[in-house]
Amino acid sequence: MKYIFLIISLLFLMVGCGPVKSTMEINKAEVEIRMAYRVQASKKAPYEFYKAKAYLYKAKDERSYSDFKEASLFAQKAVALAKKAKLIAEKDQSGLLEENNIKLERDALDNRDESVDVETLNKVDKQKLENKKGEVKVDSSSDDLD
DSSP states (O other): OHHHHHHHHHHHHHHHHHHHHHHHHHHHHHHHHHHHHHHHHHHHHHHHHHHHHHHEEEHHHOOOOOOHHHHHHHHHHHHHHHHHHHHHHHHHHHHHHHHHHHHHHHHHHHHHHHTOHHHHHHHHHHHHHHHHOOHHHHHHHGGGGG
């Protein structure tokens, strides 16, 4: 008789964990989506951002039907996509800074040497952007830049 009471009490405790876990996951997803929104992920990584919001909506929907396991899974997917959107948005911001630096260097070249033509400047800009992306290409016509 003692064992039956113990088993029943353990079952009640396990049932109580589902709503708590799914609610915690949903709250975590909401926080991650807000953080992604603050770095403008809705504009810079719209696919990931809005998919995360859709997963969050679905997680809340599943929780309303007391399907806590599915709610937790959808909330975890929302968290992962929100983090990915945030990362993409942060990388894009650093990319914008790099492009601004290239423009400043280009302006400095324009002010310093009026004999440099636009085609040469475009080659320099392309090479810097490729180096930034990690795609270093060896150009045999690099002697034209000197």
